[in-house]
Amino acid sequence: MAASPTNSPPGNPARRRPSGRCARIAAGIDRQARRLAALANAADAARRSSETILDSLPDPLLLFGEDRTLYRSNAAARAAFGGEMAAVLRHPLLRGAIDRAFATKAPQTADVTLPVPVAREVQATVILLDPVLADGTAALVVLSDRTRERAVERMRSDFVTNASHELRTPLASVIGFIDTLRGPAADDVPAQRRFLGIMAEQAARMHRLIDDLLSLSRIELTEHQPPADRVDLVKLIRSVAAGFEPRLAGRLRLDIAEGLPAVTGDADQLAQVLGNLIDNAAKYGGEAGEVRVSLGPPAGTRWPARPGVLIAVSDDGPGIPRADLPRLTERFYRVDKARSRGVGGTGLGLAIVKHIINRHRGQLAIDSEEGRGSMFSVWLPAAEG
Ligand SMILES: Nc1ncnc2c1ncn2[C@@H]1O[C@H](COP(=O)(O)OP(=O)(O)O)[C@@H](O)[C@H]1O
Numbered sequence: 001m002a003a004s005p006t007n008s009p010p011g012n013p014a015r016r017r018p019s020g021r022c023a024r025i026a027a028g029i030d031r032q033a034r035r036l037a038a039l040a041n042a043a044d045a046a047r048r049s050s051e052t053i054l055d056s057l058p059d060p061l062l063l064f065g066e067d068r069t070l071y072r073s074n075a076a077a078r079a080a081f082g083g084e085m086a087a088v089l090r091h092p093l094l095r096g097a098i099d100r101a102f103a104t105k106a107p108q109t110a111d112v113t114l115p116v117p118v119a120r121e122v123q124a125t126v127i128l129l130d131p132v133l134a135d136g137t138a139a140l141v142v143l144s145d146r147t148r149e150r151a152v153e154r155m156r157s158d159f160v161t162n163a164s165h166e167l168r169t170p171l172a173s174v175i176g177f178i179d180t181l182r183g184p185a186a187d188d189v190p191a192q193r194r195f196l197g198i199m200a201e202q203a204a205r206m207h208r209l210i211d212d213l214l215s216l217s218r219i220e221l222t223e224h225q226p227p228a229d230r231v232d233l234v235k236l237i238r239s240v241a242a243g244f245e246p247r248l249a250g251r252l253r254l255d256i257a258e259g260l261p262a263v264t265g266d267a268d269q270l271a272q273v274l275g276n277l278i279d280n281a282a283k284y285g286g287e288a289g290e291v292r293v294s295l296g297p298p299a300g301t302r303w304p305a306r307p308g309v310l311i312a313v314s315d316d317g318p319g320i321p322r323a324d325l326p327r328l329t330e331r332f333y334r335v336d337k338a339r340s341r342g343v344g345g346t347g348l349g350l351a352i353v354k355h356i357i358n359r360h361r362g363q364l365a366i367d368s369e370e371g372r373g374s375m376f377s378v379w380l381p382a383a384e385g
């Protein structure tokens with residue numbers, strides 16, 4: 001359009017050379033076109049870099065337009081809520097927080113519980129952008145998954161409630177008996193003897209509970225540091241078993257394989273594992289039944305492929321209902337509370353066992369058949385080198 005036919009070879013418009021006013025106009029248009037192209041490139045680069053920034057942020061982010069519809073989401077949001085995005089967007093508490101943010105121009109938060117497919121607790125923070133960004137973004141929603149945090153909080157508070165309750169019961173009984181001894185039983189010597197016996201039992205129960213609670217908290221403190229000592233399991237099993245001999249009088253059988261690899265461990269903690277498992281087998285196993293402790297190479301596919309050893313403690317008692325198996329290692333979980341208390345249990349033995357095995361990077365498996373008995377298997381990794 002800017003070409004002058006006189007200066008250009010005919011028939012080849014691309015080669016025509018403009019001159020004069022037309023040339024200046026042509027050059028101006030060309031400059032404008034270049035500037036526009038550069039601007040478009042810059043805008044495109046800016047859009048891409050803002051997308052890169054959004055996508056590299058670890059927190060799920062949603063960007064809303066002024067019409068309060070979803071405008072964009074970052075990679076973290078798509079990864080975390082891909083399938084549930086519609087449920088998130090529809091959630092009345094989130095919609096409410098967005099509306100409040102637009103009305104007040106101040107950041108708003110909402111605790112949103114997503115029921116499907118697994119219950120999740122998400123905190124949404126709505127931040128209004130004023131003025132609206134050039135790309136139309138009017139509000140930012142930051143989603144943080146609080147599910148784990150809330151579960152830990154609940155567990156901690158359940159633990160404190162349970163521990164206080166477990167201590168309060170024997171303490172109330174001791175206080176009650178002290179009152180009785182001071183008042184109605186002040187001159188009743190046979191009653192005093194009986195009550196003192198019960199008080200001693202309750203005090204011993206509190207003592208055991210405090211010992212177990214301290215044990216548990218010490219183990220938890222060191223759980224992230226694997227133990228460093230070499231432990232001779234054969235010697236350890238024989239010595240723990242010897243401690244039970246008087247109580248189990250000939251009912252304890254050892255089946256120990258020789259020539260197994262050494263393990264790296266904390267001998268006191270491994271003795272505690274073995275002691276708690278044999279104690280349970282003695283308490284909850286059959287009255288006159290056998291308790292078997294075996295040490296051998298791991299067999300079957302349920303154990304890690306790395307070199308390791310397997311310790312198993314089994315009894316031929318009444319067993320454990322299948323539904324209770326997954327919960328046995330929870331603190332204070334007992335199949336039969338009254339029975340456990342009656343035999344001096346605290347409900348913490350298996351929780352301690354689990355934490356010690358975790359610290360040793362080992363594994364625990366519980367097998368039980370009702371009416372036939374139970375088997376607690378502990379896999380421990382072989383020491384390296
Ligand atoms: N060998 C076993 N046979 C049957 N039930 C068992 C056995 N070992 C543990 N249990 C059940 O698991 C529960 C939790 O065990 P544990 O944590 O050691 O607590 P505690 O022995 O103090 O009650 C016990 O109360 C009992 O119900």
Ligand SMILES: [Mg+2]
Nearest residue numbers: 280345349350
């Ligand atoms: Mg126990």
